[in-house]
Amino acid sequence: MSSEPDKSRYNILEVKLNAQSNPIGILILIITSSALITFWPISCADSTSYPPSADPQSQEITDIEPKLLSPVSPTWGFTLFLTGNWDGQLGPCGCSERQLGGIDRRTHILNSAPASGRLLLDAGPLINSEGRQAQLKLETFLLSLQHLQYDAIALTGPEMILLQENLPLGPDDRPPIIATNMPPEVRLEFAAVAYLEKNLRRGGENLDCLILALPDPQSMVGRWSSQKLQLQDPVSSVIEILTALNIDPHQSHNDKFVIVMLPDDNEFLVQQIKQIPALDLLVRAGYGDMPELIENSDNTPPVVTTGKLGKYVTKIELPISSSADVKKAQFEPIPIEEDFPQDPKIIEFFNNYQTSLKIENLIDSPYLPRQALDDDNTFTGSLACADCHADVYLIWNNFGHAHAMETLINENRQYDPECVKCHTIAMEYEIGYRSMEKTPHLADVGCEMCHGPGLKHRINTYTMYQEQFFTCEKCHTHENSPNFEGQREEYFQKIRHWQEPRIYWK
Secondary structure (H helix, E strand, C coil): CCCCCCCCCCECCCCCCCCCCCCECCCCCEECCCCCEECCCCCCCCCCCCCCCCCHHHCCCCCHHHHHCCCCCCCEEEEEEEECCCCCCCCCCCCCCCCCCCHHHCHHHHCCCCHHHEEEEECCCCCCCCCHHHHHHHHHHHHHHHHCCCCEECCCHHHHHHHHCCCCCCHHHCCCEECCCCCHHHHHHCCCECCEEEEEEECCEEEEEEEEECCCHHHHCCCHHHHCCCCCCHHHHHHHHHHHCCCCCCCCCCCCEEEEEECCCCHHHHHHHCCCCCCCEEEECCCCCCCCEECCCCCCCCEEECCCCCCEEEEEEEECCCCCCECCCEEEEEECCCCCCCCHHHHHHHHHHHHHHHHHCHHHCCCCCCECCCCCCCCCCHHHHCCCCHHHHHHHCCCHHHHHHHHHHHCCCCCCHHHHCCCECCCCECCCCCCCCCCHHHECCCHHHHHCCCHHHHHCCCCCCCCCHHHHHHCCCCCCCHHHCCCHHHHHHHCCCCCCCCHHHC
16 A cells, blocks of 8 residues: 555645745734734744633533634634644543543534635644553544544654554544654654645645654654654754755744654653754644743744644634735634534544444453552442442432443444443452343442442451542543632532531531
8 A cells, every 4th residue: 555645635745836925924813802813923022921811611612613713814824723732632521520531522623614615733742651542542543543534644653663563554534644754664654744735725726845853753752663663853854844945044934834753741852852943833732721822032933832632723813815914813722611512523534443442352451551459358249239338328329430331332332441440349350240140239439439448447446447538540541521620628528428526526
């Protein structure tokens, strides 16, 4: 199968310079009254990133369409959509709280700009782990991004190795992977490209875009696979590609809008790349939920962060101008709300992913890391506590915790190890939950999730059980339960099932 993407959409590995009469200037950051951030071609004294005017999760959505689906104004034409740093999250947990995100809920946003005038890029990384589940998740991500018609993506070295191992995906099943600092022979082996060119067209105007991406060599340090996937110096690689395309890397220019994607959190690399005058925009993985736009005062290109966990799409609009300049750009972080329409095709990919998890029975896999208990204690299940604590058991049985597994079954996620570990007892232990057939007594968030294994206490009631209230944060993380932060005691009041006062409440 050929490693080249469809050339009707791209110009790859060809020197095809379209003379562009619209020079791209140095850009500055201004907040407009509509919460958009605008660049102007003058310098700025500070490096500032601006927070949103309000938390989108706290805003009630009454009418999505006017906010996001209004047609592009005739004066605006070239649209860049940027994503990255998914951290393995295909969609939000969504068990009990309103949450942003989901790769299946952004199709209408991406389609709001005409295909001929938009550029869709993902700076990666897509996943945050290794192993079989990560591999299946990577496959789902790539199929989804291809369906969404992404123009190019950047992957880390470990992701590219995982992609090459036992995944039935060819270059036509995923967007082009750019690896600018990979030797040509290695790029050929991994079906990657050095760069990508796309000509955006809108209103009779053209904008030639050149996209580079730099997997971080540091991500391969110490890995057994580092010899298999070699990476070169990023700065030298960028300069070499620009020179080969007759672009002077040491001067700003008007012929192409040059974008570099940096998928890793390597601040030193960012500072190095910023010193290349020919670059117009750097896109790096974001490590806060919300994307940011960072402007510098030393005539270096602006840096856009993508946000993380798929909670936002970063939108940058470059206007069509009747004059000879593209004088300003608008930066808009678009929150992916939970009531946005879902893409049926991506839902199909999700269902196939869950089916693979079921068939391969990863929950009971011997390769899943598990802990051993320090003593001879073991887990007995919540029903075993009801003999002596009948009143407490009945109160607990009315909580959502007592029906946690039912929640997963309703969402078809009962075979997903990442979900099941927070909806069952002790899945991370060698003697914990395995399946509804083998260990049904350990389903749901029961007594032993907080109080520890109960066998010794059941045999000898004078053996104290634990009160591990700190274990809540294992599942109520920022990603899975954002409202838990700062409201711990309020959450505890909701599940209070004891009669006597406890030290925690004093």
